[in-house]
Every structure is written in structure tokens, then in C-alpha cells.
Amino acid sequence: xxxxVIHAARDxxxxxxxxxxxxxxxxxxxxxxxxxxxGSDLWPYRxxxxxREPHRIGHEFVGVVEAVGDDVALVQVGDFVIAPFYVCDNTxxxxxxxxxxxxxxxxxxxxxxxxxxFADGGQGERVRVPLADGTLVVVPGPVADEEVPGLLxxxxxxxxxxxxxxxxxxxxxxxxxxxxxxxxGLCAVIAARRLGASTIIAISRHxxxxxxxxxxxxxxxxxxxxDEGVRAVRELTGGIGADHxxxxxxxxxxxxxxxxxxxxxxxxxxxxxxNGGPELPIRRMFDTNVGVVGGVAPVRxxxxxxxxxxxxxxxxxxxxFDLELPLADAAEAYAAMDERRAIKVLLRP
Amino acid sequence: xxxxVIHAARDxxxxxxxxxxxxxxxxxxxxxxxxxxxGSDLWPYRxxxxxREPHRIGHEFVGVVEAVGDDVALVQVGDFVIAPFYVCDNTxxxxxxxxxxxxxxxxxxxxxxxxxxFADGGQGERVRVPLADGTLVVVPGPVADEEVPGLLxxxxxxxxxxxxxxxxxxxxxxxxxxxxxxxxGLCAVIAARRLGASTIIAISRHxxxxxxxxxxxxxxxxxxxxDEGVRAVRELTGGIGADHxxxxxxxxxxxxxxxxxxxxxxxxxxxxxxNGGPELPIRRMFDTNVGVVGGVAPVRxxxxxxxxxxxxxxxxxxxxFDLELPLADAAEAYAAMDERRAIKVLLRP
Numbered sequence: 208x209x210x211x212v213i214h215a216a217r218d219x220x221x222x223x224x225x226x227x228x229x230x231x232x233x234x235x236x237x238x239x240x241x242x243x244x245x246g247s248d249l250w251p252y253r254x255x256x257x258x259r260e261p262h263r264i265g266h267e268f269v270g271v272v273e274a275v276g277d278d279v280a281l282v283q284v285g286d287f288v289i290a291p292f293y294v295c296d297n298t299x300x301x302x303x304x305x306x307x308x309x310x311x312x313x314x315x316x317x318x319x320x321x322x323x324x325f326a327d328g329g330q331g332e333r334v335r336v337p338l339a340d341g342t343l344v345v346v347p348g349p350v351a352d353e354e355v356p357g358l359l360x361x362x363x364x365x366x367x368x369x370x371x372x373x374x375x376x377x378x379x380x381x382x383x384x385x386x387x388x389x390x391x392g393l394c395a396v397i398a399a400r401r402l403g404a405s406t407i408i409a410i411s412r413h414x415x416x417x418x419x420x421x422x423x424x425x426x427x428x429x430x431x432x433x434d435e436g437v438r439a440v441r442e443l444t445g446g447i448g449a450d451h452x453x454x455x456x457x458x459x460x461x462x463x464x465x466x467x468x469x470x471x472x473x474x475x476x477x478x479x480x481x482n483g484g485p486e487l488p489i490r491r492m493f494d495t496n497v498g499v500v501g502g503v504a505p506v507r508x509x510x511x512x513x514x515x516x517x518x519x520x521x522x523x524x525x526x527x528f529d530l531e532l533p534l535a536d537a538a539e540a541y542a543a544m545d546e547r548r549a550i551k552v553l554l555r556p
Numbered sequence: 557x558x559x560x561v562i563h564a565a566r567d568x569x570x571x572x573x574x575x576x577x578x579x580x581x582x583x584x585x586x587x588x589x590x591x592x593x594x595g596s597d598l599w600p601y602r603x604x605x606x607x608r609e610p611h612r613i614g615h616e617f618v619g620v621v622e623a624v625g626d627d628v629a630l631v632q633v634g635d636f637v638i639a640p641f642y643v644c645d646n647t648x649x650x651x652x653x654x655x656x657x658x659x660x661x662x663x664x665x666x667x668x669x670x671x672x673x674f675a676d677g678g679q680g681e682r683v684r685v686p687l688a689d690g691t692l693v694v695v696p697g698p699v700a701d702e703e704v705p706g707l708l709x710x711x712x713x714x715x716x717x718x719x720x721x722x723x724x725x726x727x728x729x730x731x732x733x734x735x736x737x738x739x740x741g742l743c744a745v746i747a748a749r750r751l752g753a754s755t756i757i758a759i760s761r762h763x764x765x766x767x768x769x770x771x772x773x774x775x776x777x778x779x780x781x782x783d784e785g786v787r788a789v790r791e792l793t794g795g796i797g798a799d800h801x802x803x804x805x806x807x808x809x810x811x812x813x814x815x816x817x818x819x820x821x822x823x824x825x826x827x828x829x830x831n832g833g834p835e836l837p838i839r840r841m842f843d844t845n846v847g848v849v850g851g852v853a854p855v856r857x858x859x860x861x862x863x864x865x866x867x868x869x870x871x872x873x874x875x876x877f878d879l880e881l882p883l884a885d886a887a888e889a890y891a892a893m894d895e896r897r898a899i900k901v902l903l904r905p
Binding site: 300301305306462474481498499502503 | 658811835836837848
């Protein structure tokens with residue numbers, strides 16, 4: 208089969224690789240219907256995370272089950288499934304606590320899981336899914352083709368934006384600022400709206416993303432960064448800052464802006480992968496009582512909650528895909544996102 | 557009148573200073589019935605915070621109102637009052653948001669407030685209280701002498717320990733670990749119990765403090781620090797760590813222990829004044845979804861909530877005072893706390 212392999216910074220290739228095989232009783236083989244490129248895939252693409260040897264890449268996909276192991280009970284051949292961006296059993300104590308990203312038996316796409324050997328990356332034609340009963344969520348059929356982009360966002364970006372809002376404690380009537388206008392930041396706008404925020408400030412300087420933020424429920428746009436951006440958020444929030452700030456980037460500058468955009472006693476929900484960034488300024492947090500809560504988003508736990516809204520069209524996170532390419536053009540997908548020609552690229556095997 | 561002045565590290569003197577005078581319409585003059593020494597007073601005492609020139613010290617006191625300005629409406633001459641460790645108007649937007657430590661008009665004891673000039677420190681015979689209607693909480697009389705220690709804890713340590721537990725999100729049935737066995741840590745044990753935690757692990761290696769922790773509701777004691785302490789907490793919490801960890805010290809080591817004692821998705825509530833300590837490790841927080849929430853405790857907002865429990869004896873935070881001295885012996889009070897001969901010292905003018 209074909210799958211995407213990163214060889215080095217800016218060297219993305221779609222290559223022939225071995226077909227996946229059922230290797231534990233709990234596996235499923237999924238034929239990928241759609242995959243996509245994540246903002247975090249750009250760290251190795253840009254060389255910020257070093258690529259020491261060629262390896263599979265991609266961790267977001269939806270597809271149809273082609274085969275299941277003998278022990279699989281909840282997933283059947285022919286099911287349309289969503290895979291979160293990680294593997295989990297959905298039964299261990301951490302999963303039950305809502306932190307399936309810390310599953311005691313979990314693993315990551317494109318790496319070794321602890322039972323079945325190599326698990327494929329998501330940007331390929333097929334994927335062996337370990338712990339299929341825990342990892343996969345079945346979407347009751349039939350699934351229309353136009354539903355695919357929205358369902359695919361539940362593999363990562365929609366759940367991740369939602370985790371930012373949940374971690375920040377967004378509630379009805381609150382004021383929210385969103386730092387980051389990538390797909391996750393835009394989904395965080397949807398999340399804030401869904402949780403009832405009355406003021407949602409999207410921080411963006413790109414026209415196309417601003418428009419999408421407004422469509423998703425942003426009530427205000429702020430273009431400034433740094434001091435200017437902080438000042439603008441304060442002006443929109445009675446001079447004190449936002450109740451909740453959703454940090455969806457992961458750099459030093461974005462976290463600094465997030466912390467300073469929160470009101471005293473406010474909370475930053477963070478989901479941007481910390482990019483070797485600096486540590487958090489505890490004295491500032493102490494003086495202002497601004498808390499910081501979040502992390503790698505346990506999206507598996509949000510899929511069932513968000514699925515009905517995606518299927519009904521109550522929320523439309525699939526709109527973050529503004530470019531669709533065949534899997535064979537994965538290199539161009541990365542380049543388009545790297546150069547900000549696209550917000551998020553959907554790949555069709 | 558007499559008041560405590562710090563001249564330099566380990567140089568505490570009780571000196572004659574000017575009597576306080578009403579200087580704004582909103583002031584009250586309070587005759588101090590009892591004051592005390594705070595763990596944070598030990599930073600300048602030890603020279604960790606430099607003392608550039610002699611200044612008043614002390615920020616916890618209860619007393620009786622001797623005079624009020626023309627604009628004071630909620631406090632009357634003769635009232636027994638509790639002063640939180642800071643001045644606030646209790647009406648601004650930050651106060652209304654529950655963060656009175658960030659009051660837009662607030663100030664600190666022993667410094668200039670923005671309306672009335674110098675506000676006395678708490679370790680003296682009398683204190684001019686700016687913004688008396690906002691700052692002071694009246695305790696309905698009569699107040700028995702044996703109630704004084706408990707009421708005095710509401711000026712700081714009981715409310716601060718409570719803030720750790722509230723910030724960490726302690727709820728009924730949860731598991732809690734408390735890092736720090738000073739007065740605040742011990743009050744955090746009371747707080748965790750009051751909020752319904754079913755497992756409360758006190759980390760202490762001092763026999764007297766261990767006994768008080770057990771009396772206050774701790775269900776387990778852990779003596780180890782660092783890796784050993786973290787391992788012990790994990791063993792008591794099903795191998796994963798505590799749901800909530802209350803950080804009541806403020807050093808690098810204590811915060812590290814707190815972060816590593818929390819389970820994935822758990823939360824650290826921190827109230828220890830960060831002692832120039834290092835910044836928070838955001839990557840660890842990201843990977844584990846352990847949030848950090850807390851800061852300088854807005855105790856003014858907790859006094860009314862906790863007062864009935866203190867008066868009824870449902871909670872007994874006054875037990876943290878294990879030494880009582882006349883105000884004239886303030887220097888000995890500092891030495892006793894510095895040398896850990898006392899948990900907390902009450903001073904009587």
C-alpha cells in the first residue's frame with residue numbers, strides 16, 4: 208500500500224510500504240477514507256523537531272473497517288470509524304478519569320504499540336489499529352461523503368479546540384479570547400460558542416481565517432499581537448482581560464499573550480504543543496491568580512459528545528479544510544500549510 | 557504606640573511609632589487584639605527578600621474598632637473585626653469576580669495605600685485600615701477570648717489553605733495530597749476535609765505537625781520528599797497519583813513534588829509564595845494534563861463562608877498556634893518560627 212514517510216525536513220514522500228496485518232486479537236485494519244495534515248506535523252517538516260531516520264507520519268484519519276481480530280467486540284467489518292490521534296484502551300483508570308491520552312496501555316500512530324509491534328501512521332491507505340475497541344468510535348451509517356471533513360476533525364482539531372475551552376472552564380455568558388487562528392484555534396471558537404460564551408475574541412490577522420472565525424461564532428476580531436493584542440483584548444473586556452483564554456499555538460509569544468490577556472482569577476486553557484518554549488512564569492500566575500490548565504487533548508472522550516452536533520450541522524468544523532488533495536500529493540499538502548496557503552489540508556487515498 | 561519594625565535580616569524590633577490617625581473618610585482605626593507571624597514574613601527575616609530600609613511588618617490581625625471615618629457604613633466603633641492580609645474595596649470588578657487580592661483600589665499592610673498615605677503593619681498596637689467597609693469583616697459579638705486564635709487564622713492561613721483546595725478543585729470523594737506542613741499546609745488539610753475529600757495525604761516529617769494533620773483530617777502521612785515522597789503518594793493512590801495536590805510552600809522542590817504527585821489530568825492548587833523559584837515545566841504539564849491554578853489567596857472572600865464553622869468549632873484552625881507571646885517579644889516569635897520551634901506564633905499587644 209501507499210503511505211506518507213518523512214525523510215528529513217521538507218522531504219515528504221508517499222511510498223510503497225507493507226500492507227498492515229492483524230497482529231493481536233484486538234486489532235482492526237482500517238481502509239483510510241480521509242486523512243489530513245496537523246499543525247504539529249509542521250514541527251518535523253520545518254526541522255524544528257529533528258527527523259533522525261525516515262518514519263511514517265500522520266495521526267488523523269477516518270475510514271472503513273476491513274478486518275478485525277478475534278477479540279474485537281465493538282467494531283465490525285464495514286463500520287465507518289473515527290480514530291483519535293492516539294491509541295487507547297478506553298478502560299484503564301486514566302481513560303476512566305477522562306485522560307485517555309495518558310492511557311496505561313496507549314501508544315501513538317507511526318510508532319510501536321506495546322502489544323502488536325508497528326502501528327501505521329495516519330496518512331496512508333490502510334492502518335492497523337491496536338486496541339480497536341477502545342480506540343475507534345463507530346459512526347452509525349450511512350455516512351455521506353460531504354460529512355467526511357467534519358467527522359475527520361473529531362480525530363484531532365475539533366476535540367483539541369474543545370479541550371482548550373473545557374480546560375479553561377468556559378461557561379455560559381463568559382468572555383473568551385482565542386490565541387491562534389489555525390484549525391485548532393478556529394475549532395476553539397466553535398467550542399467557546401457551544402459552551403455558551405457571550406463574548407468570543409478571535410486573534411487573527413489573516414482575512415480568510417477572520418471570516419471563518421466570525422462564521423464559527425467569534426463576536427470580535429483582534430489583529431494585534433504582543434502588547435498591542437493584549438491591550439485590544441483588555442479594551443473589549445472592561446479593562447481587565449478575558450475570563451478564559453484559549454492558547455492554541457504553543458510558542459513562547461503565544462503563551463505570554465494568553466497569560467496577559469486573562470483577567471485576574473481567569474484561566475488559560477492550553478493545547479498548543481509547547482515547542483521547546485520557555486517555562487511558565489509562576490510569579491505572574493501567583494500575583495494574578497491566572498491558572499493554566501490543559502495539555503495533549505484526550506479527544507477520544509469528546510468524540511461521542513460532539514458527534515451529534517457535527518452530523519446535525521449544529522457545528523461545522525469541517526470548514527477548516529480549505530484544500531483537498533489526493534494522498535499522492537502529500538508533499539504539496541505540507542508545503543501549502545507551511546506557507547499558510549491553506550488552513551488545513553484533507554488528503555484522500 | 558508600639559509596632560514591629562524589621563531593620564535587616566534577623567533584626568526585628570518593637571518600637572515606638574506614631575499613633576495612626578483617620579486620614580480618609582473611609583478609614584477605621586483598629587486596636588489590635590491579636591496578630592501573628594506569617595511564613596512569608598520569614599523571607600525578609602532570613603534575608604532571602606532583602607530589606608533595603610527599616611519598615612513595618614506583619615499582615616494578619618484581629619481587633620476592635622476604635623474610630624471610623626465619616627464615610628464608613630458597615631463597621632462601627634466597638635466591633636470585633638477580622639482584617640484580611642490586604643486592603644480591598646470589595647466592590648470593584650476584580651473583587652466581584654472573587655479576586656479581591658487584585659482589587660483595583662487595593663493595597664498592602666505596611667505600605668502606602670493610594671488614598672490615605674501610610675497604612676500600618678499588622679504586628680502593632682493599632683492599625684489604620686483604609687477602605688474599612690471593604691476590608692474588614694465584623695464578627696458579631698460577644699467574642700470570647702478563646703475564639704481569638706481561630707478567628708485570626710481567617711486573616712490569612714485558613715483562607716489561604718482553603719484557596720489551595722478550591723483552586724485545585726477538591727470535591728467530595730477525591731484524593732488529595734498536601735505538600736507543606738506549615739500553618740497553611742495544615743489549614744489546607746482542614747480545607748480538603750471540609751470539601752469532602754475521602755483520602756487526604758499529609759506530607760510531613762515533624763511529629764507535632766503530623767499529629768495536627770491527623771487531628772485536622774489527614775487519612776495518611778508521608779514522610780519522604782522528592783522521588784521517595786512521590787512514590788509514596790502514588791502507592792496510596794492506585795499507582796497514578798492524587799486527583800488534587802495542594803502546594804503550600806513555594807520552593808522549586810515543593811512545586812516539583814506537587815506536579816509529580818498529581819495523577820494525569822489532576823490539578824495542583826498552589827498558594828506558596830514563589831520564592832524566586834523556577835518557572836513551571838510546561839512540557840510536563842502538557843504531557844500529563846496536570847493543571848496549575850492558584851496564587852495569592854483572596855481570603856477576604858472566604859471569611860464569611862468559613863466564619864460559622866470556626867465559631868461552631870466544626871473546624872479548629874486556631875490549633876496551628878502553638879506559641880503565644882506578648883508583642884514586645886516579636887523578635888523571639890520570628891526566631892521560634894525560623895528555627896521550627898513553633899508552627900505559628902500568636903502575638904498579643
